[in-house]
Amino acid sequence: MTTIGEIGEDALIALFAPRLPETDAEILGPGDDAAVVAVDGHLVVSSDVLVEGRHFRREWSTGADVGWRAAMQNLADIDAMGAVPTSLQITLCAPSDLDVDWVLDFADGLREACEPHGVGVVGGDLSGADQIVVSVTVLGETHGTEVVTRADAHPGMVVAVSAPLGAAAAGFALLDAGVDAVPEASQLFKRPRPIVGAGLEAALRGAAAMMDISDGLLRDAGRIARASEVGIALDSAAVPVHPAATSAAAALGVDALRFALTGGEDHALLAVFPSVSSVPPGWEVIGEATDAFAGVRVDGQVPDAVGWDHFSR
Numbered sequence: 334m335t336t337i338g339e340i341g342e343d344a345l346i347a348l349f350a351p352r353l354p355e356t357d358a359e360i361l362g363p364g365d366d367a368a369v370v371a372v373d374g375h376l377v378v379s380s381d382v383l384v385e386g387r388h389f390r391r392e393w394s395t396g397a398d399v400g401w402r403a404a405m406q407n408l409a410d411i412d413a414m415g416a417v418p419t420s421l422q423i424t425l426c427a428p429s430d431l432d433v434d435w436v437l438d439f440a441d442g443l444r445e446a447c448e449p450h451g452v453g454v455v456g457g458d459l460s461g462a463d464q465i466v467v468s469v470t471v472l473g474e475t476h477g478t479e480v481v482t483r484a485d486a487h488p489g490m491v492v493a494v495s496a497p498l499g500a501a502a503a504g505f506a507l508l509d510a511g512v513d514a515v516p517e518a519s520q521l522f523k524r525p526r527p528i529v530g531a532g533l534e535a536a537l538r539g540a541a542a543m544m545d546i547s548d549g550l551l552r553d554a555g556r557i558a559r560a561s562e563v564g565i566a567l568d569s570a571a572v573p574v575h576p577a578a579t580s581a582a583a584a585l586g587v588d589a590l591r592f593a594l595t596g597g598e599d600h601a602l603l604a605v606f607p608s609v610s611s612v613p614p615g616w617e618v619i620g621e622a623t624d625a626f627a628g629v630r631v632d633g634q635v636p637d638a639v640g641w642d643h644f645s646r
């Protein structure tokens with residue numbers, strides 16, 4: 334093994350940069366003080382960080398898995414605005430004893446996730462650190478539609494999700510318990526597979542409010558409720574539970590619905606539509622926006638757990 338400390342920063346960039354995905358939007362890519370990216374419509378920008386030990390463990394995830402996830406969760410944030418991602422800036426902080434191959438594998442994961450969507454890495458930064466930290470900034474653009482915020486849901490509208498939930502949380506629970514029972518769930522934790530483009534389709538069909546689910550359906554629904562000043566009433570029986578979450582829950586002897594309600598990290602979309610007829614095919618209606626109360630209720634009750642909070646555990 335060769336460590337990044339042995340080859341140094343410039344040699345690492347020289348190996349890393351050629352493996353990164355490219356985008357047609359790139360006017361000037363890695364190698365200068367800043368990148369230059371062409372933008373149609375409005376520029377839509379978001380950042381997300383992955384911290385070793387908090388978002389991933391090296392014994393569970395390969396460099397490629399971490400690269401995939403870093404890209405996907407950022408693509409999902411732009412999709413959740415009803416916009417189209419074009420490019421990423423990648424900042425990698427790592428200990429000097431990290432294997433160069435981990436970093437090259439990380440680049441390969443970024444490329445695998447980005448290439449199908451025409452998204453490129455246009456630049457970034459490197460630093461030393463005690464553990465691996467990956468910070469991604471994603472740039473996107475609007476394509477002829479207004480962005481869909483969290484703030485425009487109204488009472489009477491319908492609440493829907495773009496895909497079955499709970500697989501990532503179930504995979505995390507399996508890995509954490511050391512139970513190798515449902516490889517599909519563990520894989521979906523390491524490499525979530527949101528459908529990039531579902532958000533633009535929802536926007537084109539008139540979605541009023543939307544976000545990707547990263548911290549758990551209930552916590553994230555609460556964010557739409559707060560931003561839009563509505564209540565959200567969910568029907569637990571209507572929430573689609575991913576089959577891998579159901580299998581993992583059976584293996585672990587826990588409730589699969591809890592993975593779907595509070596798990597997060599699937600990066601499926603939660604959106605509020607004016608009516609059932611505007612909900613895109615493949616989505617599931619799970620409730621409605623109300624004005625009867627603030628916050629989220631499940632089957633009429635205030636839930637006892639809602640999802641992830643970085644600072645309260």
Ligand SMILES: Nc1ncnc2c1ncn2[C@@H]1O[C@H](COP(=O)(O)OP(=O)(O)OP(=O)(O)O)[C@@H](O)[C@H]1O
Pocket residue numbers: 380381382406410547548
């Ligand atoms: N350090 C910060 N400075 C300025 N704004 C911030 C900061 N951290 C978060 N925000 C803003 O707060 C909002 C919520 O941030 P958060 O990271 O929870 O985004 P998210 O999309 O809900 O979650 P995820 O990171 O899982 O995608 C975002 O609009 C974000 O830009």
Ligand SMILES: Cc1ncc(C[n+]2csc(CCOP(=O)(O)O)c2C)c(N)n1
Pocket residue numbers: 381382386387388389390406505547548596597598641
């Ligand atoms: C090693 C390890 N421990 C715990 C978790 C669970 N976890 C971490 S962050 C998060 C919510 C989304 O965060 P963010 O909003 O920062 O994207 C969840 C559910 C994990 N993924 N890895």
Ligand SMILES: [Mg+2]
Pocket residue numbers: 409410413544545546547
């Ligand atoms: Mg988000």
